[in-house]
Amino acid sequence: MAIEYDTLLEQVEGHDFWLSYLSDALxxxxxxxxxxxxFAEPFLSMILSGEKTIESRFSRNRCAPYREISDGDIILAKAVAGPVLGIALARRVWYYDLGxxxxxRIRDRFGAGIRADEEFWSSRSDALYATLxxxxxxxxxxxxxxxxxxxRGWVALRSRQLSFDFL
Incomplete structure (x- = not known):
């Protein structure tokens, strides 16, 4: 799976933070x-507008992004069956074993930032793991x-854990 990083850098021109951070990250x-x-709508638009401040991923298995994303990582926001339309910084990450x-308790603490309805929460009742x-x-x-x-709803294109510096 490929993302054209040069094209991505061109698209963040005018976003001073992202031009610098992404250039360094690459x-x-x-x-x-x-x-x-x-991301499906309306969540993609809510993230890009800053209205949704917490992304949540619930699963029955330990799959990405569980234990794969870290504070300071970059998230490329792709539309379902569409292109990458945005970028965001993972400011802080929490992992939960729902057993x-x-x-x-997660809903009480993070629900306002997750911006999900009752159906969302009900559909996650059988999840065993959560990444916020x-x-x-x-x-x-x-x-x-x-x-x-x-x-897959999440793919680590370059994992922090896979970066090594050999001298």
Whole structure:
């Protein structure tokens, strides 16, 4: 799966923070992770407008982004069956094992930032794991194509854990 990073850099011109942060993150020595996250509406628009400040991913298995995203990583926001339309910073990340942390407690603490309705919460009642990500500095960008064709909702394009610096 490919993202044209040069094209991505062109699309963040005019966003001073993102031009600098992304340029640094794309250096071979950077430890910043880069993630591709798929969003349906209205959540994509809510993220890009800054209205949705917490992204949540619930699952029955330990799958991305669980234990794969870290504070300071970059999230590329891709529309379902569409291009990358935005970028956001993972300001802070929390992981939960829902066998020990009740989902109701997560809803009470993060629900306002997640911006989800009752149906959303009901549909996650059988989840075993949760990843919550505080989003910062969201920015809409001109569309950037991605060759992603599978059904995964989250892909670590470059994991912080896979970055090594050998001398």
């Amino acid at each position: 250096q071979a020595t950077s430890g910043v992770g880069i993630h591709l996250a798929i 020990t942390e009740p989902i109701g 990500i505080e989003l910062d500095t969201p920015a809409a960008i001109a569309p950037v194509n991605s060759s992603k064709r599978d059904r």
